[in-house]
Amino acid sequence: MRSQTVLQVGLGVALVMAGSSSAIAAGKEHSGHKIDKGQKAVAAVPAKDKDMMVIPRGEFSMGSKEHADEPAHNVVLDAYAIDKYEVSNDKYKAFITATGHPAPAYWDDPRLNKPNHPVVGVNWNDATAFCKWEGKRLPSEAEWERAAKGPKGDAHYPWEGHEINPTKANYGQNYGGTKPIDSFSESVNGFGLYNMAGNVFEWVQDWYDPKYYKDSPSLNPQGPDKGYNFANQGQVRVLRGGSWLAPETSLHASHRFWNQPENNSYGVGLGFRCAKSLEGSTQASQAVAEAPANPKWMEGRDAYMQALISMGQEKHADAMVSIEKAVAADPNNKEYKDVRNIIQKNLKK
Numbered sequence: 463m464r465s466q467t468v469l470q471v472g473l474g475v476a477l478v479m480a481g482s483s484s485a486i487a488a489g490k491e492h493s494g495h496k497i498d499k500g501q502k503a504v505a506a507v508p509a510k511d512k513d514m515m516v517i518p519r520g521e522f523s524m525g526s527k528e529h530a531d532e533p534a535h536n537v538v539l540d541a542y543a544i545d546k547y548e549v550s551n552d553k554y555k556a557f558i559t560a561t562g563h564p565a566p567a568y569w570d571d572p573r574l575n576k577p578n579h580p581v582v583g584v585n586w587n588d589a590t591a592f593c594k595w596e597g598k599r600l601p602s603e604a605e606w607e608r609a610a611k612g613p614k615g616d617a618h619y620p621w622e623g624h625e626i627n628p629t630k631a632n633y634g635q636n637y638g639g640t641k642p643i644d645s646f647s648e649s650v651n652g653f654g655l656y657n658m659a660g661n662v663f664e665w666v667q668d669w670y671d672p673k674y675y676k677d678s679p680s681l682n683p684q685g686p687d688k689g690y691n692f693a694n695q696g697q698v699r700v701l702r703g704g705s706w707l708a709p710e711t712s713l714h715a716s717h718r719f720w721n722q723p724e725n726n727s728y729g730v731g732l733g734f735r736c737a738k739s740l741e742g743s744t745q746a747s748q749a750v751a752e753a754p755a756n757p758k759w760m761e762g763r764d765a766y767m768q769a770l771i772s773m774g775q776e777k778h779a780d781a782m783v784s785i786e787k788a789v790a791a792d793p794n795n796k797e798y799k800d801v802r803n804i805i806q807k808n809l810k811k
Contacts, residue, residue, distance in 0.1 A: 514543040514738060515654045522608045522615030526716040530759055531672035537604050538681050544601055544609045545735035547643040547656050548580035548664065549592060557592050567729040573639035580643055580662045580733040586699045586723035589665045589734040601737035603668040604683045606702045610658040610715040612651040618714050620658035621649040631660035632706045633713055634804060640706055659713040662733030663701040670700045670720040692764050696722045705731030707773055709800035730774040762791030766798055778808040
């Protein structure tokens with residue numbers, strides 16, 4: 463089924479590209495990515511969006527072999543723009559001042575509230591409201607991953623390498639809090655994007671379903687029409703990118719995480735960046751995920767989420783109870799074991 467869909471999409475893309483002689487001038491200027499001759503033209507990003515980078519239309523390999531919910535598959539996306547940086551406290555303050563929107567959690571926390579650090583403590587609804595106020599939107603899960611994987615479309619980490627590097631990202635409580643949004647300039651990828659790994663998890667538009675990749679469309683996937691309901695706590699949206707609190711195993715560009723859209727319970731590590739559709743792009747229909755994931759696997763992921771929430775609240779004993787449940791559900795999961803090691807270090811302090 464998928465190979466047939468990919469073939470049809472590939473032929474469609476070939477026909478579109480063959481029918482146009484224009485290059486994406488805006489993308490060449492803003493993203494640093496080489497534009498193929500004959501690629502479909504799109505509008506430039508407006509001057510007011512100077513801190514956005516154009517991601518040209520193209521194909522990439524979405525997913526990896528790391529987890530059961532992220533099997534690799536080919537995806538084609540229309541051109542779009544995405545923020546160069548995570549949204550800062552300074553920008554979010556302007557939003558609060560202009561709209562009267564409530565301040566997020568941890569707004570007064572000195573570890574996290576410096577002007578040039580990413581805003582944290584935002585739920586999905588907060589992030590959506592901010593992006594709308596700026597005339598933007600949250601990126602789709604596929605858009606976020608293509609941006610993170612860089613121009614070649616297959617980087618395991620945003621610095622276009624396949625090995626973890628502790629000098630190129632903020633993770634595992636190595637710095638005790640967030641870092642400025644323009645930190646780790648040596649890890650900026652070929653699209654010119656900062657902190658696509660670590661610092662803060664980033665909300666994206668999509669609902670989360672662990673089986674979505676099985677049936678998702680190959681052209682402009684927008685996520686399932688509803689999210690998985692974890693432990694009857696409500697449907698969940700996707701988070702991407704790892705955070706300053708999470709282990710290195712959450713940093714690879716295909717890693718999928720989640721939370722209820724109204725929930726900021728993992729607030730110390732929840733942030734976002736915005737995206738924008740460009741003139742000439744199209745929208746694909748949404749697909750519906752069907753079969754639920756393996757119950758034991760889902761039990762482990764839910765316990766892992768609870769462990770991270772407790773870590774964010776500095777309730778390390780509670781975190782240890784939850785992570786032990788996760789490890790018991792999935793004994794070979796390196797991500798869970800890495801989190802357990804971080805918790806054990808905190809308990810010894």
